[in-house]
Amino acid sequence: MSTATHSLPRTIGAHVVLLTYTVIALFPVIIVIMNSFKSRAAIFGAPLAPPTPNTFDLIGYTTVIGQGDFIHYFQNSLVVTVASLFFVLLFGAMAAFALSEYRFRGNSLMGLYLALGIMIPIRLATVAILQLMVMSGLVNTLTALILVYTAQGLPLAVFILSEFMKQVSDDLKNAGRIDGLSEYTIFFRLVLPLVRPSMATVAVFTMIPIWNDLWFPLILAPSEETKTVTLGAQLFLGQFVTNWNAILAALSLAIMPVLILYVIFSRQLIRGITSGAVK
Amino acid sequence: MGSLNIENVKKAFGPVEVLKGINLEVTDGEFVVFVGPSGCGKSTLLRVIAGLEDSTSGRVVIDGADVSATPPAKRGIAMVFQTYALYPHLTVKNNMGLGLKQAGTPAAEIDRRIGIASSMLSLEPYLARRPAELSGGQRQRVAIGRAVVREPKLFLFDEPLSNLDAALRVNTRLEIAQLHRRLKATMIYVTHDQVEAMTLADKIVVLNAGKIEQIGGPMELYNSPANEFVAGFIGSPKMNFVDGARLGETAKTIGVRPEHLTVDAKSGAWMGTVVHAEHLGADTNLYLDCEKAGLITVRIFGVYNAEPGATLYATPDPARTYRFGADGKVLK
Secondary structure (H helix, E strand, C coil): CCCCCCCHHHHHHHHHHHHHHHHHHHHHHHHHHHHHCECHHHHHHCCCCCCCCCCECCHHHHHHHHCCCHHHHHHHHHHHHHHHHHHHHHHHHHHHHHHHHCCCCCHHHHHHHHHHHHCCCHHHHHHHHHHHHHHCCCCCCHHHHHHHHHHHHHHHHHHHHHHHHHCCCHHHHHHHHHCCCCHHHHHHHHHHHHCHHHHHHHHHHHHHHHHHCCHHHHHHCCCHHHCCHHHHHHHHECCCCECHHHHHHHHHHHHHHHHHHHHHHHHHHHHHHHECCEC | CCCEEEEEEEEEECCEEEEEEEEEEECCCCEEEEECCCCCCHHHHHHHHHCCCCCCEEEEEECCEECCCCCHHHCCEEEECCCCCCCCCCCHHHHHHHHHHHCCCCHHHHHHHHHHHHHHCCCHHHCCCCHHHCCHHHHHHHHHHHHHHCCCCEEEEECCCCCCCHHHHHHHHHHHHHHHHHHCCEEEEEECCHHHHHHHCCEEEEEECCEEEEEECHHHHHHCCCEHHHHHHCCCCCCEEEEHHHHCCCCCEEEECHHHEEEECCCCCEEEEEEEEEECCCEEEEEEEECCCEEEEEEEECCCCCCCCCEEEEEECHHHEEEECCCCEECC
8 A cells, every 4th residue: 555645644534524524414314314213202302312112103104194195295296306307408408509519699698698597596586487377377287396497497507518518529420410410319319428427417406406495386386286295294384283203204205206316316426527627 | 423623612700711712623533632730721621521611602512513502411421530539329330330321221231331341441350349449540440431331422531640649640541542542532631740641642732821822742742832831831851941131042032951952071052060960760850050041951861970069061952942032932
């Protein structure tokens, strides 16, 4: 082992810093999951203690599954997240391709316009969006949420993807043109596979705020039919009594799907973040 | 079946004029090399021929048909790129066959053509591999193979050897020359390397700043360059240019190639000091700082021992001395 690049104190120091950060980051999540398996008395008695045989209780989970239509809420969340993600990636990548590939009048203005949304929070336009949805009869539909989230995710997607698309070799695209591939085939078959890591990065950045959002489901789709998980969990938050067991169980369950999606994307994500830094 | 006419082609990117009116005629079966310093517009001209860039004005005619508005795939051309530009997700075989598949060629015919091309370029063992599993030289051969299977009217090469190392460059150059002899196809080749231009071309087109400086065979350009730019660009080491006034000549500039100078230790036209000597075995390059002519290069065939600091006399061959006027053109 060479000592030029690895010194023991430094290695220990780095690990201490990283482990501390990991503990801080995971602490709230672990508290939520731990307490979701405890009885109500135990949650308040010893909130930091892990469940023991005495305090172990699945009451939260049985309430969540028994009461309300939680499976249905999950479905709604999943449909909204996956559909929005799909449209953000599709339209974001297409816009990014156009901006990076074609020379046209107003190209950089258009790029600026599309990126402007990063700086202006979409929630400022809530009233206008609600009026629009009411007029077009989309209130209390998942379509309303998908449209809003697609609009919300596009600016960042266009901004990140157009940078990556510029790095795809021009020769490769031109070779495709000479071989008679259409612009769509060039985009889907040649360019998209090469920017896959950056697509995963965008996917993660887009997915998490959508899954966790409470604002738009509450305003645009609060009906029983279209409730998402985050909104559904509010069911247990009463004005006078709050069913903490059920809320903690619902939140623990809500982590799962987004965690699975994250694991799928993260293998690409590492490459997305480091690409360009190392050849 | 593979002629090309370029008529007054101009290309501007915004206010920057890259091609300033190019006229060129290429006959069937010719190997034409576009050569020039970087930024002279040679690659842009090739892309205009390929249809990857639209010209601002002018016509591109392939085989008598005006293709100015035809998409690249329908022009009957094939192109080899500097960066190979192979499809990373396809095998060598599918890389070569994709263009034909897009054009709706029957599978049996595609296989036949891939068979011929791969044996010509000794690519048979690699047909099932992906580009990532090939070396640089093999990748460029696949790229050439991809062009060959299309049986185009016109082959276009965009600096195909620039990414290869020196030894491989010589080999691949030879392969391209053999390919041209065997296929008897029209080829257009872009390079900034005048050695490639001299060794491969039937006809060289020297470009500078978006204009054609001279068109001619390699020896024609070497022996009778039209102007100072071509004289300096063709030939290595570069031609020596001496201010005419310093030599008491009427011409603005006097040019003499390093190989057309002789040196003598005792007497000669220009007295100078040896600054540096490069011994290459087959020949020796001497750099002399002359009183009259300034810093000049002399190329001597064989070994010549000269220490830096020694005094030598260089004499130009009067029959092979070029005289250039104030406008850079050769004076007859």
